[in-house]
Amino acid sequence: DVKVTQSSRYLxxxxxxxxxxxxxxxxxHENMFWYRQDPGLGLRLIYFSYxxxxxxxxxxxxxxxxxxxxxxxxxxxxxxxSTNQTxxxxxxxxxxxxxxxxxxxxxxxxxxx
Amino acid sequence: xxxxxxxxxxxxLQEGESSSLNCSYTVxxLRGLFWYRQDPGKGPEFLxxxxxxGEEKEKExxxxxxxxxxxxxxxxxxxxxxxxxxxxxxxxxGSEKLVFGKGTKLTVNP
Numbered sequence: 247d248v249k250v251t252q253s254s255r256y257l258x259x260x261x262x263x264x265x266x267x268x269x270x271x272x273x274x275h276e277n278m279f280w281y282r283q284d285p286g287l288g289l290r291l292i293y294f295s296y297x298x299x300x301x302x303x304x305x306x307x308x309x310x311x312x313x314x315x316x317x318x319x320x321x322x323x324x325x326x327x328s329t330n331q332t333x334x335x336x337x338x339x340x341x342x343x344x345x346x347x348x349x350x351x352x353x354x355x356x357x358x359x
Numbered sequence: 360x361x362x363x364x365x366x367x368x369x370x371x372l373q374e375g376e377s378s379s380l381n382c383s384y385t386v387x388x389l390r391g392l393f394w395y396r397q398d399p400g401k402g403p404e405f406l407x408x409x410x411x412x413g414e415e416k417e418k419e420x421x422x423x424x425x426x427x428x429x430x431x432x433x434x435x436x437x438x439x440x441x442x443x444x445x446x447x448x449x450x451x452x453g454s455e456k457l458v459f460g461k462g463t464k465l466t467v468n469p
Binding site: 250286287288289291294304305334336346347348349350351352353355 | 391393395400401402403404405408446448450456457459460461462
């Protein structure tokens with residue numbers, strides 16, 4: 247059964263803090279993705295990775311970085327959290343080739359005060 | 360610019376009242392069209408993938424169809440537990456990204 251897990255369901259952080267969001271998949275998928283979802287804006291791609299230590303910018307990478315040291319784990323890092331990064335963060339994974347079905351985790355709702 | 364437009368934005372049905380949700384797209388070289396269901400506060404749950412015009416897929420009360428310009432998600436005799444936001448996304452040939460619509464929020468009243 248397909249499973250993508252995210253480290254936290256809810257997080258509250260202060261402006262300027264460094265924030266780590268973790269995502270783990272157990273399906274041996276090559277591709278992993280980070281999105282944010284905001285009312286009225288839909289899902290927007292932040293970063294994706296198609297292999298260990300490989301990453302590509304999505305549509306809104308500013309203020310974020312990522313790390314993929316192992317195939318099953320993809321981390322999203324907010325170097326210095328800001329209030330406009332308050333959002334729902336969703337991780338997804340898929341097989342290659344790109345364009346295959348993406349399976350999503352439960353989401354992390356982040357509030358930056 | 361590649362676009363995915365879902366309509367209506369919101370739909371309210373009575374239990375048992377069948378209807379359809381629409382997803383129209385303008386991408387070149389469609390590689391796949393995906394339907395997801397999303398409950399409040401949760402991640403999208405995969406429903407269907409369609410790859411070519413004329414293709415249809417069914418799951419319980421849901422049936423997805425695809426033409427060259429749009430996809431429909433037909434809901435037959437819906438139940439209150441079908442209430443959710445339904446998302447459509449497309450994958451374009453040569454691109455690594457999915458383009459998502461903004462979703463249709465479906466409410467089924469008992």
